[in-house]
Amino acid sequence: MRKKNEGFTLVELMVTVTLLAFFGLVLAKTVGTSSWLAHYRLKGAARDLASSLEKARANALKENREWGVAFDTGTNAYALQSSGVDRKMDTVADNTTPEGNVSLAAYKNGIKFGRGGVSTPPSMGTIGSDVTFPGNLVTFDGRGLPIFGQQGFCYLSNDEGAVYAVGVLPSGVVRVQRWTGTTWK
Numbered sequence: 001m002r003k004k005n006e007g008f009t010l011v012e013l014m015v016t017v018t019l020l021a022f023f024g025l026v027l028a029k030t031v032g033t034s035s036w037l038a039h040y041r042l043k044g045a046a047r048d049l050a051s052s053l054e055k056a057r058a059n060a061l062k063e064n065r066e067w068g069v070a071f072d073t074g075t076n077a078y079a080l081q082s083s084g085v086d087r088k089m090d091t092v093a094d095n096t097t098p099e100g101n102v103s104l105a106a107y108k109n110g111i112k113f114g115r116g117g118v119s120t121p122p123s124m125g126t127i128g129s130d131v132t133f134p135g136n137l138v139t140f141d142g143r144g145l146p147i148f149g150q151q152g153f154c155y156l157s158n159d160e161g162a163v164y165a166v167g168v169l170p171s172g173v174v175r176v177q178r179w180t181g182t183t184w185k
Contacts, residue, residue, distance in 0.1 A: 046164035068139035110159030
């Protein structure tokens with residue numbers, strides 16, 4: 001009877017582990033510094049903002065009172081807000097922020113309110129600032145519509161120069177668009 005040699009030798013195992021470690025380091029370096037990761041994070045921030053706007057709209061419909069999203073361009077943060085006891089957002093003293101502030105810095109890659117070098121708005125009009133909602137606040141009424149005159153866009157950018165626009169249309173629809181370099185898609 002002949003004994004079968006099964007398994008790996010120590011040399012084969014060491015070579016395999018060394019190659020895996022080398023390729024792992026190369027991949028980690030590439031992923032950590034690539035522009036696709038920065039774009040992915042920016043896209044995630046834009047989608048999260050759109051989700052907060054949709055949640056404000058849904059809560060306004062559900063509770064038949066005003067809900068909104070307030071933007072702080074100085075700290076690059078925004079917050080979902082409830083209108084409080086009086087059911088009106090214009091009485092700031094009783095408004096509540098049930099989920100706290102969302103800081104854009106948490107997404108990394110220099111994500112902030114900004115439009116980079118983009119001068120063409122996603123729809124009619126002009127780009128006046130990084131957040132075009134009046135008073136840096138968008139409020140949805142009990143029907144899920146933005147309070148008159150509060151439709152607009154919020155622009156998010158990163159260190160790579162990519163830009164997303166998250167907007168609320170007069171119908172209450174939330175829209176996310178990406179700047180391709182020549183047009184919004």
